[in-house]
Amino acid sequence: MTMAAVTWQRLRPVGRLLAVLVPILLALGLVSVGAIILAGPLAAGFVGDNVPLVRFVAAVTAVILLSIPTAFIVIFLELKVIARMNLRIGPERVGPYGGAMSVVHGLKVLAKEDFTPLGVDVTVFTMAPIVTFVGAIMTMLVIPFAPGLFGLDLNIGLLYLFAMSGLTVVGLLMAGWSSFNKYSLLGGLRSAAQMVSYEIPLTLSLVGIVLLAGTMSLNQLVLGQSGSFLDWNIWKQPLAFLIFFIAGTAEANRTPFDLTEADSELVGGFATEYSGMRFGFFFFAEYVNVFIVSALLVTFFLGGWTAPIAWPFAVTMPSLDPLGLGVGLLLGIAALPVVGTLILAAPFWLSSKITTLQALVIGFILFNVVAVGLVIGYAFVSFDWVVGLFWFFAKAYAFVFLFIWMRATLPRVRIDQLMGFAWKWLLPAALLNIFVTAAAITIVSK
Amino acid sequence: MSIPETIPIIGASWDDVLFVLFAAVMLGSALLVVTLRDIIRSGLAMIVCFGSLAGLYVLLGSPILAAAQVLVYIGAISVLVLFAIMLTQTKAGPARLVFQTQWWAAALAAVVLVVIFAAVVAATDWGAVAVRVQSTTDAVARLLFSDYTLPFEAVSVLLLAAVIGGIFLAKRDEVRD
Numbered sequence: 219m220t221m222a223a224v225t226w227q228r229l230r231p232v233g234r235l236l237a238v239l240v241p242i243l244l245a246l247g248l249v250s251v252g253a254i255i256l257a258g259p260l261a262a263g264f265v266g267d268n269v270p271l272v273r274f275v276a277a278v279t280a281v282i283l284l285s286i287p288t289a290f291i292v293i294f295l296e297l298k299v300i301a302r303m304n305l306r307i308g309p310e311r312v313g314p315y316g317g318a319m320s321v322v323h324g325l326k327v328l329a330k331e332d333f334t335p336l337g338v339d340v341t342v343f344t345m346a347p348i349v350t351f352v353g354a355i356m357t358m359l360v361i362p363f364a365p366g367l368f369g370l371d372l373n374i375g376l377l378y379l380f381a382m383s384g385l386t387v388v389g390l391l392m393a394g395w396s397s398f399n400k401y402s403l404l405g406g407l408r409s410a411a412q413m414v415s416y417e418i419p420l421t422l423s424l425v426g427i428v429l430l431a432g433t434m435s436l437n438q439l440v441l442g443q444s445g446s447f448l449d450w451n452i453w454k455q456p457l458a459f460l461i462f463f464i465a466g467t468a469e470a471n472r473t474p475f476d477l478t479e480a481d482s483e484l485v486g487g488f489a490t491e492y493s494g495m496r497f498g499f500f501f502f503a504e505y506v507n508v509f510i511v512s513a514l515l516v517t518f519f520l521g522g523w524t525a526p527i528a529w530p531f532a533v534t535m536p537s538l539d540p541l542g543l544g545v546g547l548l549l550g551i552a553a554l555p556v557v558g559t560l561i562l563a564a565p566f567w568l569s570s571k572i573t574t575l576q577a578l579v580i581g582f583i584l585f586n587v588v589a590v591g592l593v594i595g596y597a598f599v600s601f602d603w604v605v606g607l608f609w610f611f612a613k614a615y616a617f618v619f620l621f622i623w624m625r626a627t628l629p630r631v632r633i634d635q636l637m638g639f640a641w642k643w644l645l646p647a648a649l650l651n652i653f654v655t656a657a658a659i660t661i662v663s664k
Numbered sequence: 665m666s667i668p669e670t671i672p673i674i675g676a677s678w679d680d681v682l683f684v685l686f687a688a689v690m691l692g693s694a695l696l697v698v699t700l701r702d703i704i705r706s707g708l709a710m711i712v713c714f715g716s717l718a719g720l721y722v723l724l725g726s727p728i729l730a731a732a733q734v735l736v737y738i739g740a741i742s743v744l745v746l747f748a749i750m751l752t753q754t755k756a757g758p759a760r761l762v763f764q765t766q767w768w769a770a771a772l773a774a775v776v777l778v779v780i781f782a783a784v785v786a787a788t789d790w791g792a793v794a795v796r797v798q799s800t801t802d803a804v805a806r807l808l809f810s811d812y813t814l815p816f817e818a819v820s821v822l823l824l825a826a827v828i829g830g831i832f833l834a835k836r837d838e839v840r841d
Contacts, residue, residue, distance in 0.1 A: 377731035384739020391746050410747045
């Protein structure tokens with residue numbers, strides 16, 4: 219065996235992954251640096267002249283790119299949190315605390331055979347996962363993540379949202395029909411019945427909020443809730459929050475409403491015949507949907523990116539002008555890590571039990587922790603979009619956790635209970651909510 | 665360097681190109697709806713047709729109409745149509761060529777529709793109509809609840825009657841002891 223083969227044999231899976239990925243990333247970096255130098259000025263002129271078009275393209279790209287890590291994080295949380303709730307350990311081999319497990323899942327799905335069974339309607343069978351995936355991620359285009367950080371500020375944002383989520387049902391129906399399998403067909407039928415039924419209370423529950431805010435733009439809805447956590451819509455519309463939460467769970471096909479792929483009754487529902495990356499798209503869309511429902515709950519009812527309480531102390535940061543330091547800046551960048559490491563290592567070095575090398579390593583790690591903390595703290599104080607992103611993702615992932623908790627806890631409902639609940643309880647409750655809100659607004663405005 | 669107002673060689677504006685694109689997709693998919701032999705594929709082509717119509721509404725400066733089009737026609741009506749097809753047919757059964765038995769009725773309806781459309785197109789002063797307006801949610805609501813209140817209410821009564829009729833037809837007779 220050659221030297222390279224022996225080295226390859228000794229590497230652990232993560233090491234092998236890195237050994238492949240790092241050269242690719244380096245090559246890509248070199249190529250992009252070259253491209254920036256060559257085409258940079260031309261591109262800058264084009265961007266400056268066509269801001270709306272460039273913004274739109276960038277937003278669509280960002281949404282597609284964001285959906286991948288989001289799905290990975292939600293899948294990992296689902297594996298780990300449910301394992302802990304079942305008194306299991308869950309994934310722990312790949313990456314720290316098994317954190318790269320869902321990435322490996324994704325690679326596995328990519329590497330599997332993409333099988334097309336006999337008798338399927340090939341065109342429709344292939345289009346179905348794409349329609350579902352696109353319908354799911356395009357809703358992210360109007361969600362405001364932070365002040366000024368949204369794809370589009372549509373004044374019909376709410377309508378756009380529900381129009382796009384309607385596309386998901388079409389994808390599931392296509393998958394169920396084209397698979398040529400009675401379990402798939404049943405899964406597709408159930409998904410259509412369930413989503414069409416729950417879309418009505420879902421949409422109607424937000425009418426109260428639109429009445430109060432007087433706008434359908436998601437960005438304006440968030441701005442209207444700014445202030446403290448007492449200004450959030452959840453206090454004005456508690457019933458709507460409950461309805462939206464339940465109907466949203468059904469729209470995202472989550473337990474206890476995951477009848478479209480109830481494996482004890484339907485094998486795998488609409489996705490029974492799918493394998494490889496076509497199945498991967500369904501899988502991705504499902505977990506992106508969990509995040510989207512959480513993000514929408516936060517946007518509509520919990521103030522979006524606004525902080526729960528306003529920071530009580532006025533913070534004025536000294537205005538930093540790094541270029542003003544001149545050569546001093548370079549010296550500072552070169553000297554600061556060394557000096558910081560030495561200073562932080564000093565107390566450990568004085569202790570008799572720790573060797574010099576160990577003390578230096580501890581000092582270096584401590585310095586890194588402090589430096590990263592300072593940079594994040596500086597960004598948190600100086601840029602409002604960093605604060606916005608922090609609060610938005612904190613709230614959204616709290617709801618993701620809640621959805622996973624429900625999956626670990628609740629049993630699945632029966633199909634007749636599901637439909638009866640939507641039409642007999644949620645729909646009248648949503649109508650009552652609209653009536654009460656409108657009456658209250660009329661009384662108050664008089 | 666900004667994008668030119670018109671396309672360099674052809675000389676048509678971007679709006680015209682988009683219009684031609686959407687119109688071509690719409691007419692093509694509409695043809696597919698009536699010519700495809702597989703009824704589910706016809707339904708899916710109908711969804712594409714509705715989608716490109718929504719694109720035309722956006723070009724006309726009425727995004728709210730486009731969103732309503734997608735929401736109602738794709739999200740609700742098409743899905744219900746597909747749902748009904750799936751409930752009543754099996755893929756192994758005689759799903760194909762069902763429509764071709766009624767071609768004379770379809771031809772009659774098509775001829776009548778063409779006559780009506782031709783009359784409307786000829787009677788309209790297109791120069792006066794073709795003014796681009798930005799229709800906002802507020803303006804639509806104002807019109808709906810001031811000038812068109814009576815038609816609006818009449819439509820809701822009609823829909824309610826249809827719902828009650830549907831329930832009456834679908835209701836099973838009480839089982840007698």
